[in-house]
Amino acid sequence: MKLHRIAAVILRHxxxxxxxxxxxxxxxxxxxxxxxVWGFFTVYLARDNHLRPGAISFLLGAAIxxxxxxxxxxxxxxxxxxxxxxxxxxxxxxxxxxILEYLTGLIIVNLLKAMIGxxxxxxxxxxxxxxxxxxxxxxxxxFMLNLAxxxxxxxxxxxxxxxxxxxxxxxxxxxxxxxxxxxxCVFYPLSSLPRYLHPLAWALPTTHSFEGMRQAIAGGGFSxxxxxxxITLDAVYFMFAIPIFHKMFESARSRGxxxxxx
Amino acid sequence: xxxxxxxxxxxxxxxxxxxVDDVSFFVRTGEIVGLLGPxxxxxxxxxHMMLGLISxxxxxxxxxxxxxxxxxxxxxxxxxxxxxxxxxxxRLTVFxxxxxxxxxxxxxxxxxxxxxxxxxxxxxxxxxxPVSRLSSGENTRVGLCKALLNDPKLLLMDEPTxxxxxxxxxxxxxxxxxxxxxCGMTILYTSHNMAxxxxxxxxxxxxxRGRVLATGTPxxxxxxxxxxxxxxxxxxxxxxxxxRRQSNEAA
Numbered sequence: 001m002k003l004h005r006i007a008a009v010i011l012r013h014x015x016x017x018x019x020x021x022x023x024x025x026x027x028x029x030x031x032x033x034x035x036x037v038w039g040f041f042t043v044y045l046a047r048d049n050h051l052r053p054g055a056i057s058f059l060l061g062a063a064i065x066x067x068x069x070x071x072x073x074x075x076x077x078x079x080x081x082x083x084x085x086x087x088x089x090x091x092x093x094x095x096x097x098x099i100l101e102y103l104t105g106l107i108i109v110n111l112l113k114a115m116i117g118x119x120x121x122x123x124x125x126x127x128x129x130x131x132x133x134x135x136x137x138x139x140x141x142x143f144m145l146n147l148a149x150x151x152x153x154x155x156x157x158x159x160x161x162x163x164x165x166x167x168x169x170x171x172x173x174x175x176x177x178x179x180x181x182x183x184x185c186v187f188y189p190l191s192s193l194p195r196y197l198h199p200l201a202w203a204l205p206t207t208h209s210f211e212g213m214r215q216a217i218a219g220g221g222f223s224x225x226x227x228x229x230x231i232t233l234d235a236v237y238f239m240f241a242i243p244i245f246h247k248m249f250e251s252a253r254s255r256g257x258x259x260x261x262x
Numbered sequence: 263x264x265x266x267x268x269x270x271x272x273x274x275x276x277x278x279x280x281x282v283d284d285v286s287f288f289v290r291t292g293e294i295v296g297l298l299g300p301x302x303x304x305x306x307x308x309x310h311m312m313l314g315l316i317s318x319x320x321x322x323x324x325x326x327x328x329x330x331x332x333x334x335x336x337x338x339x340x341x342x343x344x345x346x347x348x349x350x351x352x353r354l355t356v357f358x359x360x361x362x363x364x365x366x367x368x369x370x371x372x373x374x375x376x377x378x379x380x381x382x383x384x385x386x387x388x389x390x391x392p393v394s395r396l397s398s399g400e401n402t403r404v405g406l407c408k409a410l411l412n413d414p415k416l417l418l419m420d421e422p423t424x425x426x427x428x429x430x431x432x433x434x435x436x437x438x439x440x441x442x443x444x445c446g447m448t449i450l451y452t453s454h455n456m457a458x459x460x461x462x463x464x465x466x467x468x469x470x471r472g473r474v475l476a477t478g479t480p481x482x483x484x485x486x487x488x489x490x491x492x493x494x495x496x497x498x499x500x501x502x503x504x505x506r507r508q509s510n511e512a513a
Contacts, residue, residue: 088349088350093313256276256310
């Protein structure tokens, strides 16, 4: 791994983000819009005293963290799609750049973008709804780490699948996180799900992050149980993601797809 | 002259179709070699396998005396590739795009190197223009600038002058010949412009249906394929002869 090559990938995607209004919109507009909607919803519930204590914090905190998770996973995949849409893959991979260096650069840029989006969402929640996300920030960091690692594992698998099955399946880049959302207990506790869905929800690191976040907001302290489950599951997903990606990449190279992808 | 590229028994099979079939050739340091053949002969696939973009079904590629698969990064530091069908991210400016590649190759003083190349191809005024606003000829010249950024020892080109008008084509040929003479750069390239190939190449590798049909100087290849004693190379005739024979066989 050479740093200058990773820096080149970062430069390429930073320039793209600067020139492409779609990327700026995705980075800031959606997280802010999401918070505005959830904010009004909590205001409405609070007015009629339908809210449990701490519910505003649960909802807005969850909206901010889910926004970060979704943006990171989506932007990883769309960042790679940018290369396909601009037919730049042959240019990139006829240089010494390795796929690992490429992915590292892509991860750094998109993690930064997801953090900017999260910051915008948190500031919106603070300014518009007096919800201060920042005092709990340190307690949230381990759960944010788990969310980021899971987004990364999913992103790597989706990029691998796009390399192998081409842009026919590009919609996965935007839709896959949505598929996980109902089972990730983002806005409601695990106990709200039907019992037969508990094993599925328990197998998702996202569920543990949001359960852990709710425990921290409720004053129950840091949940080692949920953090431990989350990080272990992330490791398991990575154990699948890396060989899947490698297999897809080599299969695409063997089928000559790297030079035909668009 | 010592051998820079050695391709041995290179084969690529997709299903039952042998796109490249047991191709072997070599390229010496400082040579300009033309990889010719009708469409579907396997030229582009051969170049892509030499760059590791497609993995071969069999055979090997050695560049600078090293096996490609084990020394990919080291080899590609000193190799470059350009083709008009390869594009750049369209929203980035010409300068930004070239800067990305300059960083990939870890070029010292990248800005001055980029400006020098833009000046050489007379497109310095395009540096701040997004790639989306370039004509195909301008895009080709930006691609050539990218290909020369790392002062390659080996330059692979797939129909580099396909989208250029005759005047620009002459300009590009001049630049490449200059660089070959001054830096000893080795060039392997494909083209359908036979007059250009006769002018540029010291040697030809003629492919047909994935196999090497003939190799040698343009005159040798002409004589070998046409089976006639000629005093001048006639690659256009050779090309048409092979293409006609192929369509007759198909019929």
